[in-house]
Amino acid sequence: MDKPLNILVVDDTEPNLALISAFISKLGHTAILARNGQEAVDLFRETAPDMVLMDVMMPVMDGYQATTEIKKLAGNKWVPVIFLSAAAQDSDQVRGLQAGGDDYLTKPINLTILHAKIKAMQRITEMQRVIVENAEQLLRDHEESEREQNLAKHLLEKIIHSNSELDEQLVERLTFPATRFSGDVVITEFTPSNTLHVILADSTGHGLSAALNVLPVVEVFYGMTKKGYGIPTIARELNSKIKHLMPTERFVAAILAEIDFSARTIELWNGGMPTGYFVTHEGEVTREWQATHPPLGIINDDEFVSKTEIYHWTNAGSLILYSDGLIEAENGVGEQFGKDRLLQTLSEKCDEGQFWYLIAAANKFMGLDNAADDISLASIHCPMNFSSLDNAPPIFAPSSQVVEPSESKLMVKLSPTELKSFDILPWLINWLEQLNHSKKHCQEMFLILSELYNNALDHGVLALDSRLKFQEDGFGRYLDLREERLNSLQHGSIEVDLERITENHVPYLKLTIRDSGKGFAFDSILNVDITSSAKPAGRGIALVKSLCTEVAYQGCGNQVMALYQLQ
Amino acid sequence: MMKIALEKKEHSVTLILNGRFDFSSHREFRHASDEALQTPGVKEIGVDFKSVDYLDSSALGMLLLLRERSHNANIQVTLLNCTGIVRQVLDVANFQRLFTIN
Incomplete structure (x- = not known):
């Protein structure tokens, strides 16, 4: 009918x-x-x-x-x-x-x-x-999706928040999304010891689903960097998290780097991203990092390799990172921008810096707004002179927090297995944070701890001679030797004591680090002038001295005690 | 649009890809994978890239899916004739750690 x-x-x-x-x-x-x-x-x-x-x-x-x-x-x-x-x-x-x-x-x-x-x-x-009904439904769906996308965009922008002023001076970045959302993300954050962490991540596909993939990356990166974890540990955690959260066919290619401006080193992990470059201001590529790992989220935890590559720069320049959208972008006649054109552009000396020169070249080549894939680019300035004391507002911000009197002690002993693989510092700093110290105190204590711990490991347990760094190309060899000795380490230990004490009603943190090394003639090292930035060694201990009430080497030089005032 | 031909031999099936391997090939590749995986007695699946001009990250994702499904069925996956841009993309993603590449 x-x-x-x-x-x-x-x-x-x-x-x-x-x-x-x-x-x-x-x-x-x-x-x-x-x-x-x-x-x-x-x-x-x-x-x-x-x-x-x-x-x-x-x-x-x-x-x-x-x-x-x-x-x-x-x-x-x-x-x-x-x-x-x-x-x-x-x-x-x-x-x-x-x-x-x-x-x-x-x-x-x-x-x-x-x-x-x-x-x-x-x-x-x-x-x-x-x-007519379908058309109306389509229109309603479209409007609904529009509203949802706007909300998602707003949220994503808030989560991938902007950075500090200091960061603005050091990092230049640009992202061109192929759709409203970018599956590429470039974020940076300072560690408690005032090195800079940067991640450039490119997730499978583009649009909202790709942007959603990068959310866990952002969260883990910020959280672990602020807690003081190193790049290898963060890379491992990111891999595990993405593998766990995302379906098999989804993954995130990423470059993670730690830039230590006072030691002038870059530690980098490249998983499935195009080659990153260090380019001097003269336009010479002095180091490249090819992808040595698969992207994040593919490999099982037990097969994951967190090995990084370290570079020490001896000429001021920039670390240039970019996503494959840049080299694969096509111009009107189907030609790709390509790696050769990229290298050619980087090799030209340019007063405004290679970053903007590269943007201009890419834009001229294909019009960046019309890109078919997300394109992102970042450049981190790596100068020869960088005084962390002058440029570090996050660490030396004033604090008015009152420290409650308390006496407690933590003692840790690490043997070769832990020395090789365990990221002890975030763990120790976490203990200090639990004792309700202010952010400023925690950051300064982190700095002291990491300087003294690394000295104990490098010069004590691994018996590396810091004079090696003075030689030409010495830093690179120093780093190689460090890795070699650490990998083959059989004997040795480091003991760390952290103690809260009170003297004359003033609270202190007493830190003692003892290593199994032979010690050294410590008289000279304590008198290094912190302002002499030309010297590649000894600045760390000078920095520690400037933060502490007292620093003393004991025994044969294999034990150091630092007294840090908590008020 | 990518075309896929299936070559079946005793114990092995080869997916011969032709064209641009990207997200638009999703359905095509899925069907071909299903057929290859369901072939009785299959021990090895080959993916032949000889006539592939380009592949993107969603293509890599599809390969990972194939790898996972094959792994669960105890089937070996081999990538064949990877040259030029295909080889470059696979190298950057370090897929040699995940697949046998010939």
């Missing part, structure tokens, strides 16, 4: 009206009767029928004009008009169709054909209705 329709029947002869309306009623539909064109238009407005059967020759207003008016009234809704007329000329039919009619039936009316035409029109009407 067809859906019953309201059919407007227009004719100026009563017998015709009677016949057609009786037939329509018999079919189960309702007839609305009009006796001329004007009446038809008025009734159409009042009753909004589903279909119109229209006579042509009528008084007051003829069928053509009435049809034109009715089509106007119907607007977007499709209401079929079938002409019923004795005029059987082709030209009459054409005129009827031009006026907006949808079909034509000649008089005398053949009721079987009328029935068939009503059914055909009903089918078309139903199709039209579905189309």
Whole structure:
């Protein structure tokens, strides 16, 4: 049974009206009767029928004009008009169709054909209705998705928050999303020991789903960097987290780097990203880091390799990182920007810095706004002179927090297995944080701890001679030797004592680090002038001295004690 | 649009890819993988890149899916004829650690 329709029947002869309306009623539909064109238009407005059967020759207003008016009234809704007329000329039919009619039936009316035409029109009407409904649904969905995307965009921008002023001076970055969302992200954060961590991550695909993939990356990166974890530990955690959270076919290519501006070193882990470069201001590429690992989120925890590569810069320059969107971007004739063009651009000396020069070159080549993939680029300035004391507002911010009197002690002993793999410092600093010290104190204590611990490891347990660093290319060899000795370490230990004490009502942290090494002639090292930045060694201990009430080497030089005031 | 032909031998099925391997090939690749995995007695699945002009990260994702599904069914996956840009993309992603690449 067809859906019953309201059919407007227009004719100026009563017998015709009677016949057609009786037939329509018999079919189960309702007839609305009009006796001329004007009446038809008025009734159409009042009753909004589903279909119109229209006579042509009528008084007051003829069928053509009435049809034109009715089509106007119907607007977007499709209401079929079938002409019923004795005029059987082709030209009459054409005129009827031009006026907006949808079909034509000649008089005398053949009721079987009328029935068939009503059914055909009903089918078309139903199709039209579905189309209009779908279009409306699509529009509603589109608006809904628009609102959701705007909210998501807002949230993502808040989560990937902007950085400090210091960061602005050191890091230049740009991201060109292929859609509203970028699956690329460049973020930076300072560690408690005032080195800079940077990550440039490119997640599979682009758009909202890619942007969602980078969220856990952002969260882990910020959290672990602030706690003082190193790049290898962060890379391992990121891999594990993405592997756990994301479906198999989703992963995140990333470069993670730690830049130590006072030691002038870059420690870098590259998983599936294009080669990163260190370029001097003269335009010479002095180091490159190829992808030595698969992207994050593919490898199982037990197979993951967190090995980083370290570089010591001896000429001021920039660390240049970018996503594959840059080298794979095509210009109008399908040519890619390519690695060669990138290297060529970097090799040209440029006063404003290679970063903007590179942006300009890429933009000229293909118009960055039209990119098919997300493109991101970052440049980190690596100067020769960088005084952490002058430039470190986050660490030396004033604190008014009162330290509650308390006495507690933590003693840790590490043997070769832990020395090789365990990131002890965040763990120790976490203990200090639990004792409710201010952020400033925690950061300074972290600095002291990490300087003295690393000295104990490098010069004590591993017996590395810091004079090696003075030689040409010595730093690189120093780092190689350090890695070699650490990997093959069989014997040795470091003991760390952290103690909260009170002397004359003043609270202190007493830190003692004892290593299994042979010790050294410590008289000279304590007198190094911190401002002599030309020397690659000894600055750390000078920095520690400037922060502590007392620093003393004991025993044969294999034990150091530092007293740090907590008020 | 990528086309995939299947070459079946005793114990092995090779997916011969042709064209640009990216997200638009998702359905195609999925069907071909299903067929290869469901072939009775299959021990090895090869993916032939000889006629692939380009592949992107979603293609890498699809390979990872194939690897996972094959691994669960004890089937070895080998990537064949990887040269030029294909080889470069696979190298950057260090896929030699995950697949046998010939």
